[in-house]
Amino acid sequence: NGKVKSTGNTTLSGAAVKTIGSLGELTLSGTANTLTGGDVTNQGKFIKAGGATTTDIQAKFDSTGTLTADAGTLKLSGGGKSSNAVSVSSGAKLQVATTDYTFENAALSGAGEIELTGAKTTFKNTSGSAKVSVNGGNLEFDATLSTLGTLALTSGSVTNSTGGSADVAGLEWTGGSLNGKVKSTGNATLSGAAAKTIGSLGELTLSGTANTLT
DSSP, X not given: OOEEEEOSOEEEOSSSOEEEOTTOEEEEOSSEXXXXXXXXXXXXXXEEOSSSOEEEEOSOEEESSXXXXXXXXXXXXXXXXXXXXXXXXXXXXXXXXXXXXXXESOEEESSSEEXXXXXXXXXXXXXEOOEEEEEEEEEEEESSEEEEEEEEEXXXXXXXXXXXXXXXXXXXXXXXEEESEEEEOSOEEEOSSSOEEEOTXXXXXXXXXXXXXX
C-alpha cells in the first residue's frame, strides 16, 4: 500500500497471491521483469516504464485500479481481467497472448497500442480512444456496445457474443476475418494482398468520410 519503483530486474514468483492495495503504486523500470506463480491483484497503480523492454506477467492479473504501459511492452500472458483505467503511452504496447483476457467496463486511452497476438480477448462495455491491433488473436465484443480508437485487423478474427458490437474511430484491415458487428465512424482502409472475410455472422458498417478498399 506504498509507492515503490524498481529500477533493476524484478521477479514476482511463488504460489501466494500478491496484492497492490488501493493506496499502492508499483513502477517497474528495469530491463527484465517476470511475474509468475500466484495471482497478482492490482487495486492501486501498476506502471510499466523503463524504455524498450518487456515485462511479462505470466500469472493471472486482475486490475481494478489503473494499469499503465508507459514504455516498452507490457505482456499479459496469464489471463485475468481489467475493469478500470488502462493507458498505453505513445510508442508503448500492451500485449495479450497465450491465455484469455477480459477488459470489462474499462476506459482505454493513450496513443500506444493494445496488441492481441493469441488466445481470446473479450471487450465488454469498454470506452476510449486506444488503438487495438488483432495480430493472430481473437477479439470478442460481448453483450454491449464498446468504443475504441483505431481497430487494426492483420490476422486472426473479430467476433461477438450475446449482442456485443463496437464503434471504432478508424479501421485498418489487411487480413483476417470479421464475424462480429463493427461500425467504423472514421476513415477505413482495406489494403494488402491477404484475404479479408466478412463471415456469415459478420456486419461491417462504414460511415466515415474517407474509405479506401484496395
